[in-house]
Each structure stands twice: as structure tokens, then as C-alpha cells.
Amino acid sequence: MANLLTIETKRCKGCGLCAYVCPKKILELDMSNVNDKGYNPIKCIDMSECTACAMCARMCPDSVIKVERDV
Amino acid sequence: MGKVVYEKSKGLTDNPLSYCPGCLHGTIHKLVAESLVELEVLDRAVTVASVGCSVVAYQFFNCDAVQAAHGRAPAVATGIKRVSPDSIVFTYQGDGDLAAIGMAEIVHAAHRGENITVIFVNNGIYGMTGGQMAPTTLITQKTSTSPFGRKEATTGKPLKVSEMIAQIPSAYYIERVSAHTVPHLVKAKKAIKKAFENQIHGKGFSMVEVLSTCSIGWHMTPVESLSHVENSMMPYFPLGVYKDEGEVIS
Ligand SMILES: Cc1ncc(C[n+]2csc(CCOP(=O)(O)OP(=O)(O)O)c2C)c(N)n1
Ligand code: SF4
Ligand code: SF4
Numbered sequence: 590m591a592n593l594l595t596i597e598t599k600r601c602k603g604c605g606l607c608a609y610v611c612p613k614k615i616l617e618l619d620m621s622n623v624n625d626k627g628y629n630p631i632k633c634i635d636m637s638e639c640t641a642c643a644m645c646a647r648m649c650p651d652s653v654i655k656v657e658r659d660v
Numbered sequence: 661m662g663k664v665v666y667e668k669s670k671g672l673t674d675n676p677l678s679y680c681p682g683c684l685h686g687t688i689h690k691l692v693a694e695s696l697v698e699l700e701v702l703d704r705a706v707t708v709a710s711v712g713c714s715v716v717a718y719q720f721f722n723c724d725a726v727q728a729a730h731g732r733a734p735a736v737a738t739g740i741k742r743v744s745p746d747s748i749v750f751t752y753q754g755d756g757d758l759a760a761i762g763m764a765e766i767v768h769a770a771h772r773g774e775n776i777t778v779i780f781v782n783n784g785i786y787g788m789t790g791g792q793m794a795p796t797t798l799i800t801q802k803t804s805t806s807p808f809g810r811k812e813a814t815t816g817k818p819l820k821v822s823e824m825i826a827q828i829p830s831a832y833y834i835e836r837v838s839a840h841t842v843p844h845l846v847k848a849k850k851a852i853k854k855a856f857e858n859q860i861h862g863k864g865f866s867m868v869e870v871l872s873t874c875s876i877g878w879h880m881t882p883v884e885s886l887s888h889v890e891n892s893m894m895p896y897f898p899l900g901v902y903k904d905e906g907e908v909i910s
Contacts, residue, residue, distance in 0.1 A: 606883065609886070647666060651686050
């Protein structure tokens with residue numbers, strides 16, 4: 590098991606604030622994907638590095654990210 | 661099974677926010693919603709939305725709400741709190757709303773010591789109407805109505821609202837916080853919770869000023885806007901408690 594990020598891509602506005610505050614720098618805009626709002630949504634590029642600190646989720650204005658820690 | 665570290669607050673509805681990408685109105689909404697849930701008052705909370713980008717905040721907070729005329733939210737909140745004293749009533753106002761057209765209402769709500777909570781979002785500009793100069797716009801800051809930068813000679817220096825309201829004898833608690841980093845969000849939430857706790861305990865007028873962004877009006881990316889808060893706004897608008905338990909903090 591690993592920590593889990595659930596990203597509600599349809600709500601994401603591609604602002605990049607989550608990626609900016611992520612201490613592990615594992616969040617990136619997914620340039621190969623466009624959501625219904627017309628934004629490139631965020632994706633995690635290396636889940637094994639995620640510490641479930643939830644910095645991304647706390648910063649996100651649109652409550653896109655749910656963070657679960659493996660216990 | 662994973663332990664949930666963070667998820668969307670029950671204090672918010674599922675409606676997608678109408679704010680621009682990266683606008684900290686959304687992040688500040690979360691702090692307010694989480695505070696109401698944690699204090700177990702969401703079911704008796706009443707939002708008084710103002711005029712500005714947050715005019716439709718009533719669609720986002722998962723509680724009762726009224727939308728007031730521009731600047732009049734503290735007067736509407738006064739009426740609601742007085743006829744329904746068990747309600748937890750808060751206004752959510754921008755700096756155009758609170759510090760320009762609504763200055764008389766905020767001053768006199770504080771003057772009367774109304775037992776309400778005011779969330780004052782200072783992004784130094786009128787966001788909704790296309791980025792015009794606000795009383796809080798910084799000197800040299802370019803806006804659509806100060807295209808060469810705000811000049812002190814013709815428009816004075818930016819209003820320091822928390823400092824000013826703290827001087828009103830009946831104001832109980834005034835603090836300025838910021839929403840531009842995660843550690844600042846932790847402090848901002850503590851202040852917002854305290855402002856609601858004061859109301860729950862009947863202490864009187866509490867206002868939390870939150871430094872925020874408007875990347876659209878500022879012509880910056882959302883990430884650049886965060887640095888603008890740190891480097892340009894915070895030196896002029898120092899964070900901290902300006903009044904606590906009715907005593908001015910200097
Ligand atoms: C009586 C009245 N005058 C002017 C307006 C136009 N108006 C709408 S929003 C606004 C300023 C809002 O700015 P602010 O409170 O800073 O909120 P923001 O949009 O930046 O969140 C103005 C002047 C109005 N709606 N009603
Ligand atoms: S902060 Fe939220 S809206 Fe912005 S890119 Fe990240 S997940 Fe998307
Ligand atoms: S115009 Fe500015 S204040 Fe309004 S939603 Fe957009 S970024 Fe936020």
C-alpha cells in the first residue's frame with residue numbers, strides 16, 4: 590500500500606498552486622489532457638514519493654485533492 | 661485502509677467555484693467552512709455575501725445566506741444577528757466592498773460592538789469589475805484606473821483597515837493574516853476560528869483581514885501572485901493581532 594491522492598480532475602483549473610507548494614515536486618499539469626472546463630488538470634508523476642503532507646490539498650482553492658495516508 | 665488527511669469540507673457545497681484559476685477566495689472559503697464545521701455551528705451559520713467576485717458565496721457555503729447590497733453586509737448582518745441571536749452570522753467582503761463603498765457600515769458595526777464576524781478579503785483591487793484601483797491598492801501599483809501606477813499625490817496612501825478599525829472603542833478582536841502559503845493558512849484559520857468563537861461566546865465585533873490575490877487583475881500568474889503578497893503587500897500591511905479582548909495591541 591502507498592499513500593493516496595484522489596484528484597477530482599473535472600474541478601481542477603490548472604492554476605498550479607498545488608504543484609508550487611508540494612515539497613516533493615511530484616505534481617505537474619497534464620499537458621496531454623484537457624478537462625471539460627478547458628484546463629490542463631494536475632497529475633502526480635511519482636506517487637511513491639508522496640508523504641501525504643497535504644500541502645497541495647490545503648492550498649488548492651477548488652478542493653480538488655483528497656489525501657489519504659497509508660496506515 | 662488509508663487515513664484521510666485532507667478532503668473537501670462539508671461546510672462547502674459541491675458547486676464549482678466561480679473564481680478565476682488560483683484565486684485565493686477559494687482557499688479562504690475553505691478556512692471559513694472548516695472553522696464552522698469544527699466549531700459545530702454550520703447548521704446555525706448565516707453567510708452575508710457582499711458585492712464583488714464573492715457575490716455568489718451563498719452558492720458555496722453550505723449554510724443559510726443572504727446577499728447584501730454593495731458595502732452593506734455589516735448592516736444586514738446586524739439585523740439578522742439581532743432578530744436571531746442564536747445564528748452565527750458572518751460577512752464575507754472584499755476591499756472594494758468593505759473599504760470603499762461600505763466604509764460607513766463597517767465602522768458603525770464595529771462602533772456599536774455588533775456580535776458578528778467579518779471576513780475581510782484584501783486583494784488590493786476591484787476584481788469583479790475589471791481590476792480598478794481600491795483604497796488598498798499599493799503606491800505604484802498599476803490598475804485599470806491607475807494605468808501609470810497609484811500616485812500618493814493624487815490618491816493618498818493605501819488604507820490600513822485593520823489598524824483603523826482596531827481604534828474603534830467597541831471593536832473586540834481584529835487580526836490581519838494572509839493566505840499565500842500553507843503555514844500562513846494555518847495561522848489564518850486559527851484567527852478565523854477565534855473570530856467565530858468570540859461570537860459564540862457573545863464577545864462582540866471580530867474582524868479578520870486576509871491578504872489575498874487577484875492574478876487576473878494583477879496581470880500575474882497565480883504563483884507570481886503569491887510572491888507579490890509576500891514581497892509587496894506584507895511590508896505595507898503587517899500581519900498580526902491589532903486588537904484582542906477589546907484592547908489595542910501596539
Ligand atoms: C452600488 C454599486 N456600485 C458599484 C457596483 C460595481 N461593483 C461591483 S463589484 C465592485 C468592487 C468589488 O471589489 P472587491 O470588494 O475588492 O471584491 P473582489 O471582486 O476583488 O473580490 C464594484 C465597484 C455595484 N455592484 N453596486
Ligand atoms: S491547486 Fe487545485 S485547481 Fe489548482 S492545479 Fe492544483 S488541483 Fe488544480
Ligand atoms: S477577478 Fe480576481 S478576485 Fe475575482 S475571481 Fe478572478 S482572481 Fe479572484
